[in-house]
Amino acid sequence: MKSKCLLTVASVMLFTSTTVFAADDGAALYKKKCAGCHGANGEGKPALKAPALKGTSLDADQLSQHLTKGEATSKPPHNKAMSGLTEAQAKAIADYVKTLQ
Numbered sequence: 754m755k756s757k758c759l760l761t762v763a764s765v766m767l768f769t770s771t772t773v774f775a776a777d778d779g780a781a782l783y784k785k786k787c788a789g790c791h792g793a794n795g796e797g798k799p800a801l802k803a804p805a806l807k808g809t810s811l812d813a814d815q816l817s818q819h820l821t822k823g824e825a826t827s828k829p830p831h832n833k834a835m836s837g838l839t840e841a842q843a844k845a846i847a848d849y850v851k852t853l854q
């Protein structure tokens with residue numbers, strides 16, 4: 754009885770964490786949506802005129818705004834919101850970018 758209960762708790766936790774992983778994993782999202790231009794470790798790609806993101810002076814909120822809203826003065830793709838990116842995903846990416854160094 755007791756062990757069955759524990760098992761249920763464990764599988765619920767496992768389920769929850771994989772769900773979050775799929776939706777909001779900043780590292781995976783970064784690889785998929787940003788690394789092509791900004792480099793696998795945020796080192797930037799001069800050939801693409803994409804600046805380094807590691808050690809950025811922007812904070813996580815500014816980073817996620819940059820993705821969800823874009824800025825008219827920026828060059829593509831950041832002159833508008835990036836497509837297919839939810840606010841939660843942008844936040845996860847921003848938090849991940851802040852860990853790059």
Ligand code: HEC
Pocket residue numbers: 783786787788789790791801802803804806809811816819820826827828829830831835846847850
């Ligand atoms: C198609 C190539 C491309 C992709 C994909 C891309 N970027 Fe960029 N990014 C650029 C370019 C080019 C600039 C420079 C734009 C400018 O200065 O106006 C830039 C600028 C930025 C800046 C501003 C840096 C600064 O110091 O001002 C941030 C932050 C940024 N990108 C984050 C991201 C993130 C996070 C992703 C993934 C969700 C991403 N970018 C995807 C090309 C790209």
